[in-house]
Amino acid sequence: MFANRALAPAARQVSRQVPSRIARPAFAAQARHYSVTKEENKVSQRVENRMGQQEEYMAWNGMGSDGTQGKYTVSLIEGDGIGPEISQSVKDIFSAANAPVKWEPIDVSPVFIDGKQSVPPEAMESINRNFVALKGPLATPVGKGHVSLNLTLRRTFNLFANVRPCKSIQGYKTPYDNVDTVLIRENTEGEYSGIEHVVVDGVVQSIKLITREACERVLRFAFQYAQDHMGLYEHANKIQSAIFKTLAEGKTITGDLGGKAKTHEYADAVIKHL
Structure with missing residues (x-):
């Protein structure tokens, strides 16, 4: 699992981490271009603010922090059980491929601060500094009072998107050919909320x-990932251009942007600009 600090938090929390070379998306500039009245500028600014939330997903280039000798430093959590063995295999593969990666092993054995389980400060500093961590499996002890360390890591770094790619490898026969699927799961809420209590003896409630x-x-992350994964930049830009032309006209603004138009009316207006 890749723990990417730059991907996880809300945009306002990572603004300091966004590289200066990352330009605001072209469609944000288009919103200003198409707005010519005071009211349209309000709509444009509202939309641009929303689009700014996507910058957090564009900021990460898939590598760790810049290191020496042209390498990138990546935090490595070997994990438990088979963790050290498979982590060594990963390091061997990266070495054979001459990947420009320098591993920084870290210990995430939980510590308790003010009675609450937490990630060791040294591990937090490493991941925050390197932006990327590779984690092996971590076991949760069986018994009362133990909290999943995996869940602790997710909450600490707000790792909300669990990305599971599944792709066929040429030359290996499998029951299904030409598989190229990516599953994205919300990773911090739902069953992972951790809100549990005993109602009465023998009855436990989990919210x-x-x-x-x-x-x-x-x-937002899933659609941005799909666009990048499928290489639909040109199509997406055309759609974004049509969206902002529609918003700038101000005739079919939906309720979330302060208008009264129905969703199907908005969709029809966008299609006319394609």
């Missing part, structure tokens, strides 16, 4: 908490 903010966040 599956789901918030709109978390749902929208993982959906």
